[in-house]
Amino acid sequence: MAFGPAAMGYDRAITIFSPDGSLYQVDYAFEAVKKGWTTLGVKTKSGVVLIGEKRKATQLLDIDSIEKVFILDDHVGCSFAGLASDGRVLIDYARSQALQHRLIYDEPINIDYLTKVVSDVKQMYTQHGGVRPFGVALIIGGIDRGKVPKLLMTEPSGQFMPYYAVAIGQGGYTATEFFEKNYREDLNMQDTILLGIRALASTLKPGEKLGPSNIEVGYADVDSGMFRKMSFSERAEILQKL
Amino acid sequence: MAFGPAAMGYDRAITIFSPDGSLYQVDYAFEAVKKGWTTLGVKTKSGVVLIGEKRKATQLLDIDSIEKVFILDDHVGCSFAGLASDGRVLIDYARSQALQHRLIYDEPINIDYLTKVVSDVKQMYTQHGGVRPFGVALIIGGIDRGKVPKLLMTEPSGQFMPYYAVAIGQGGYTATEFFEKNYREDLNMQDTILLGIRALASTLKPGEKLGPSNIEVGYADVDSGMFRKMSFSERAEILQKL
Amino acid sequence: MAFGPAAMGYDRAITIFSPDGSLYQVDYAFEAVKKGWTTLGVKTKSGVVLIGEKRKATQLLDIDSIEKVFILDDHVGCSFAGLASDGRVLIDYARSQALQHRLIYDEPINIDYLTKVVSDVKQMYTQHGGVRPFGVALIIGGIDRGKVPKLLMTEPSGQFMPYYAVAIGQGGYTATEFFEKNYREDLNMQDTILLGIRALASTLKPGEKLGPSNIEVGYADVDSGMFRKMSFSERAEILQKL
Amino acid sequence: MAFGPAAMGYDRAITIFSPDGSLYQVDYAFEAVKKGWTTLGVKTKSGVVLIGEKRKATQLLDIDSIEKVFILDDHVGCSFAGLASDGRVLIDYARSQALQHRLIYDEPINIDYLTKVVSDVKQMYTQHGGVRPFGVALIIGGIDRGKVPKLLMTEPSGQFMPYYAVAIGQGGYTATEFFEKNYREDLNMQDTILLGIRALASTLKPGEKLGPSNIEVGYADVDSGMFRKMSFSERAEILQKL
Amino acid sequence: MAFGPAAMGYDRAITIFSPDGSLYQVDYAFEAVKKGWTTLGVKTKSGVVLIGEKRKATQLLDIDSIEKVFILDDHVGCSFAGLASDGRVLIDYARSQALQHRLIYDEPINIDYLTKVVSDVKQMYTQHGGVRPFGVALIIGGIDRGKVPKLLMTEPSGQFMPYYAVAIGQGGYTATEFFEKNYREDLNMQDTILLGIRALASTLKPGEKLGPSNIEVGYADVDSGMFRKMSFSERAEILQKL
Amino acid sequence: MAFGPAAMGYDRAITIFSPDGSLYQVDYAFEAVKKGWTTLGVKTKSGVVLIGEKRKATQLLDIDSIEKVFILDDHVGCSFAGLASDGRVLIDYARSQALQHRLIYDEPINIDYLTKVVSDVKQMYTQHGGVRPFGVALIIGGIDRGKVPKLLMTEPSGQFMPYYAVAIGQGGYTATEFFEKNYREDLNMQDTILLGIRALASTLKPGEKLGPSNIEVGYADVDSGMFRKMSFSERAEILQKL
Amino acid sequence: MAFGPAAMGYDRAITIFSPDGSLYQVDYAFEAVKKGWTTLGVKTKSGVVLIGEKRKATQLLDIDSIEKVFILDDHVGCSFAGLASDGRVLIDYARSQALQHRLIYDEPINIDYLTKVVSDVKQMYTQHGGVRPFGVALIIGGIDRGKVPKLLMTEPSGQFMPYYAVAIGQGGYTATEFFEKNYREDLNMQDTILLGIRALASTLKPGEKLGPSNIEVGYADVDSGMFRKMSFSERAEILQKL
DSSP, X not given: OOOOXXXXXXXXXXXXXXXTSOBHHHHHHHHHHHTSOOEEEEEOSXXXXXXXXXXXXXXXXXXXXOOOEEEEETTEEEEEEEOHHHHHHHHHXXXXXXXXXXXXXXXXXXXXXXXXXXXXXXXXXXXXXXXXXXXXXXXXXXXXXXXXXEEEEEXXXXXXXXXSEEEESTTHXXXXXXXXXXXXXXXXXXHHHHHHHHHHHTTSOTTOOOOTTTEEEEEEETTTOOEEEOOHHHHHHHHHTO | OOOOHHHHHTSOSSOOBOTTSOBHHHHHHHHHHHTSOOEEEEEOSSEEEEEEEOOOSSTTBOGGGOOOEEEEETTEEEEEEEOHHHHHHHHHHHHHHHHXXXXXXXXXXXXXXXXXXXXXXXXXXXXBTTBOOOOEEEEEEEEETTTEEEEEEEOTTSOEEEBSEEEESXXXXXXXXXXXXXXXXXXXXXXXXXXXXXXXXXXXXXXXXXXXXXXEEEEEETTTXXXXXXXXXXHHHHHHTO | OOOOHHHHHXXXXXXXXXXXXXXXXXXXXXXXXXXXXXXXXXXXXXXXXXXXXXXXXXXXXXXXXXXXXXEEETTEEEEEEEOHHHHHHXXXXXXXXXXXHHHHHSSOOOHHHHHXXXXXXXXXXXXXXXXXXXXXXXXXXXXXXXXXXXXXXEOTTSOEEEBSEEEESTTHHHHHHHHHHHOOSOOOHHHXXXXXXXXXXXXXXXXXXXXXTTEEEEEEETTTOOEEEOOHHHHHHHHHTO | OOOOHHHHHTSOSSOOBOXXXXXXXXXXXXXXXXXXXOEEEEEOSSXXXXXXXXOOSSTTBOGGGOOOEEEEETTEEEEEEEOHHHHHHHHHHHHHHHHHHHHHXXXXXXXXXXXXXXXXXXXXXXXXXXXXXXXXXXXEEEEETTTEEEEXXXXXXXXXXEBSEEEESTTHHXXXXXXXXXXXXXXXXXXXXXXXXXXXHTTOOTTOOOOTTTEEEEEEETTTOOEEEOXXXXXXXXXXXX | OOOOHHHHHTSOSSOOBOTTSOBHHHHHHHHHHHTSOOEXXXXXXXXXXXXXXXXXXXXXXXXXXXXXXXXXXXXXXXXXXXXXXXXXXXXXXXXXXXXXXXXXXXXXXXXXXXXXXXXXXXXXXXXXXXXXXXOEEEEEEEEETTTEEEEEEEOXXXXXXXBXXXXXXXXXXXXXXXXXXXXXXXXXXXXXXXXXXXXXXXTOOTTOOOOTTTEEEEXXXXXXXXXXXXXXXXXXXXXXXX | OOOOHHHHHTSOSSOOBOTTSXXXXXXXXXXXXXXXXXXXXXXXXXXXXXXXXXXXXXXTBOGGGOOOEEEEETTEEEEEEEOHHHHHHHHHHHHHHHHHHHHHHSSOOOHHHXXXXXXXXXXHHHHBTTBOOOOEEEEEEEEEXXXXXXXXXXXXXXXEEEBSEEXXXXXXXXXXXXXXXXXXXXXXXXXXXXXXXXXXXXXXXXXXXXXXXXXXXXXXXXXXXXXXXXXXXXXXXXXXXX | OOOOHHHHHTOOSSOOBOTTSOBHHHHHHHHHHHTSOXXXXXXXXXXXXXXXXXXXXXXXXXXXXXXXXXXXXXXXXXXXXXXXXHHHHHHHHHHHHHHHHHHHHSSOOOHHHHHXXXXXHHHHHHHBXXXXXXXXXXXXXXXXXXXXXXXXXXXXXXXXXXXXXXXXXXXXXXXXHHHHHHOOSOOOHHHHHHHHHHHHHTTSOTTOOOOTTTEEEEEEETTTOOEEEOOHHHHHHHHHTO
């Protein structure tokens, strides 16, 4: 039969409730997240790491010029899975919010608060007409004042949750399973990074291999409180340790 | 047959009446409330308590960083069931209203009035086009001047009612039944809190157990007139008394 | 067959005419009125009384804190049946109109005029797009200058009519029948109130009984010209006289 | 089969053309007029009379407080059939236009012009989106300067026509037939009024009877040039002459 | 089968193209024109005449008070077929444009230009959302400076064309056929008027007859350059000459 | 079967993509162009000519007063096929742009640029909601500074292309075929005009003949750089040379 | 069966998610890109080249006046495949952004940033109602400060990626295959251009041949840092070297 509810359900101009209390457009937007490149974050006592995978569909793609982990401010970064152009819009917004905070209060923005203001934009796009939800989930991580590591993931609904470890995108399910078995909070920074890389590696198909061009790594340790991205050679080096 | 009224009914751009005088979008929004984590409130002569459950879907969730009971002002707090991002918007609004009231009148906002202004926003989202109703119910509780305990619940329709005890979310039905059997108005503060925790415990499945990480507790006693949240250790301690 | 006109008719974004000249959304809004708690009004030579029923779905409802009869100004009050949140919006509007009138003209607002301005808001919500009609009917009663008792009922369409006695909500039909048999214009104030209470009592199911917590009573006698609400004890006392 | 053109035709957000050049919403609005209480007007050399019927659905309706004939200005009045709340909006508008005219030009508004400005509002509601047409027809009558009697009827389309006699509402067809047989232009004022009352009486069902509470009568004679409404006793007196 | 393209085609909110490049709403609006009272215009070397028919549906219609030919300015008039209320809006607009032109340039508006500005309004109502096209065609005629007679007809699409003779409305087809057989450019003013009246007479059904109450006649001769309407007696007189 | 994709495709409020990447409304608008009167342009080394056909549906049409070739500025003209009222809007816009350019820069507007600004308006009407595309194609021709002949055609999509010779409307296909066989760039002005007229003649049905009333001719030669229209006698004269 | 999901899916007023997380309108817009003329870009150590094909549908098209490669600023150019009028809008925007950057910062705009601002406009047209996505993909190439060659392609979604070589349009697939076999980074400028031309030649059908009128070539070498377009004779010359 050709003309069932599902056929009608997805082509309407506003995000509204289904009879069971779901917001279909929001659920569908999450499907876009699930189709994105795998990305993940880990938080331990030593700090936070964000790792994004980059898949080379064709040799002609200049994959080293593609960014998957983004610095939002000195102390906080993010990664995303889903529609890249939607992600860009939210990252621009997050950066401008972080910058304004520094200008006005002369101190780094609180990471929970930064996540909240980004999520508030997402929520608005699920309740008002004439727009569609953002088809992207962000993993935001960094170090708050007082050396507190933070790791949060925002969903297309505008809901966000704090995590010890979180993975989204195509390999999100597999990596999450890996974390559930292997996560420990008392790791040093390097082991935290290695845990994240191993989680990503667990999502590879047989024969695939992670190279320094396939991943981006950003991390912040509680001591420095700075979020920085690893260089190509640093990535090559740490991949040796797998 | 695939293409009945229900299939059409939920995908329209505005909250309108069905032939029997219902507002479908509002009813569907209430379904979102019913799917939320259980939350409840109790009002006795001694004060008011709000308790929210936190369910740990995965060990990787940093559940202690999640808030389910919120301080709105010194004398009043709230909890909610339903879409978390919708709840956040209303809590932000309630806080700013309470704050403005203090600034303008130099006294705490009346809790009935605070509930009304939040509910008026909800009502507007059920009557005007281009938006969907809020998929969230709030339980608001606190102590008004004159040592009067207050406990109200606002529905997605914008209707609100005063209660002695009220429970919403997944376990709302079971907890309400518990209250109908066990509620008494003449309890001291600690027994009031214990009554609420027991009501929440009544919703657990066999084998489940409440721990200090699974609940948030906020309360206000008529003497102090202050709404405060219990710490982890306080929660651990009172759970001992079950 | 699943996909008939009714299935389509109620899910459109604006209140428009059906082929027989009805406004479906307005008719459906009236259904919401019919599902509300019973409320009624009586006008005699001695004055006007408004009575609202309060049904206790659960013992946990703090029914004494719920208002069903509202003072709009010194000389006029109202009650309603239908969506409580819609009613609240119109009562707020009526109160502010009455207040403005006192401020500008230094005299009480004429009750016909007050009813008209409230009804004009209702009419607007039946003719313009992007909104739904108000799902509420108001009974407005009071004493105009010159000791003239007034009793009017406004429908969701924005139409309003003057009545000697009127009843709406679940028991509206039964109470109206009671009035048609028992109404007399030459009653004193207490008998007017008793007539209203008896009309409400006529709507009870076998075994049900009116208690002072189940009703709210407001009245205005032509001599004082003031609209006042009965206290719990006054209600208990008059119920004795049934 | 349930899902024909008519089922679709009436539930759209704007008044548009059908393939045969009709405006369905306007036609449907006229159906609302046909369901209204009967109202009529007569114009003779002596003056103009407007008569509105009031049907008492229930004894509880305070029918003497209901207005069906309205004074717009000293020299002009109107009556209507259709949605009462729509009629009220247009009467308010007509009154304010007549008043403004007096204020600006210090003379009574021309009745053709007054009818035109009211009809222009109606036309706008048939051509622009987001609104529905007015479900009401107005009969406007009075005396223009130079002792010229005027009688016009405005349709929901915004079209208006001058008449010698016109009747609309439930009994419009029957009363029009009566006028076509009995109308004469050379009547004095009283006979003009009696002609109108007889036309209304012709619409009654067997056993029904017109009483002074069932009709409202307004008239303007060319000599005085004033539009005035008959009192209860005047109505009672003239009904004697039938 | 009930649910074909035509059933869907006419109930949409905007005038858009059909697959064959038609604008359905515009075509349907033309149907409204075809259902209107017959109206026509003739242009010869001597001048221009506009004639509108008035059909008396009922004796009760005060047909002599109905206008079908309108003076727009001293030198130009118009008539229309279609929705009367739509025509009124455009005539008001044309008059204000002609008046403004006189005020600003101190000379009569060029008739081609006047027709263009009216037609530009019509075009706008065929290309933008939220409105329907005008259901009316205007015949505009007069004498431009230099004693140039002008006769133009504007369609609902906003297209306009110059004509020697043109007829629209119910009898448009028949009258056009009459003109195609009988039109000559070298007629004096009276013969021009008679040609127009004969064309209108050709549209009558057997047994029907034109009387001075059934037609309105406006004309402008090149010598005076003034557009004037014939009085009742002038119309009666010229009808004698048929 | 009546209810296929085509039946739905044309009745929507915005120009959107079909699954194969077409914009249906734009394609349908082009159908309106194909139904218009034939119009064409030729560009040679000597200059540019635009020729529009005028078909006399009825003898009553004052065809000599109809314009099909329009002067936009001293050096540039245009013609169009499709909806006449849409064409008028764009020609008005082109003229005002050309005029503004002269006022601001004191030099004639570049023809490519003029075509671009007109086409940008067309593009906007294909991408934004609440409007339909323009149902008209313009042929714009003239001489740019440096004695450069220019000939461009703009489609409803807003795309425009430069041509040596181009023909649109009912006879567009036939005339294009004629050009493909007979076009040469090295013609003098008169032969250029004759080539265009012969192309138009090639589209006639057997028995049809071009007369000076059936065509409008505008041309610009590189020497004068002026776009001028041929008079009736000039057209009569050149038609002799066929 | 005529009425399947696809039939409904493409005719809605906003770009929304399908159940699998796709944005249909964006996917359909990409189909428009695939139907465009082939265009491609190559980036090597020596510089960047952009090549656009021009197909001569008819001899009458003045193909040498058509532009397919556009200079955006001294150091950067672009080409596109898809809807030409959409492309024009984005190129205008890119040029104005590049110009503003020079005016404000007195230095050339960074090519990544330029690509981002253009892509942000595209993204906006995929998330907001009342518009359709841009049906065009742009290839942007040039030399950034520090002699860094850049080559990026923006999709209708607003996503953009950096490439070594990229081809879009009708021959995009074939040319991409050619690049995957033949691309080398260490080519001098002339060989880079030849590689691009050969890739384009690989898309020709048997019997087709590239001539200097069929292609446009723009390139920027790292030494000069300037983006320039090849003249007709340069194109003729390099085609000799194939």
